[in-house]
Amino acid sequence: MMNKQASSPSPLDKNAALRAAGGDPAFLDELIVLYLKDSTKGIARARRLARAGRFKDLEKEAHRLKGASLTLRLQILGETFADLEAAARDRNPQAAVPLLKRLSAELGAIRRFWTAPAKL
Secondary structure, rough: OOOOOOOOOOOOHHHHHHHHHHOOOHHHHHHHHHHHHHHHHHHHHHHHHHHHHHHHHHHHHHHHHHHHHHHHOOOHHHHHHHHHHHHOOOOOOOHHHHHHHHHHHHHHHHHHHHHOOOOO
């Protein structure tokens, strides 16, 4: 469900995301909940891949998460995942660390904005 008490600027464009969900608010809610779960796991996996120096796998994971973010019109996350994808392509672990921190923070902002089921 959408958090109606958000006082800071929205971390997502609700209207654009709703259009991406075919105008169905319940479907959008389901998509956001699934996105939050998947992206949380994906960022954790990306951290492990960066630490292990598995840049090709990190590039693929960042690309996958970028696509999911942009599909839901989560532009800031999509752009940051694109930066992570480029860092992995360049085999640059030093660039990956701050990007992963930024991704975690932005995902947290989405989570706080969107009231998700307690099981998250």
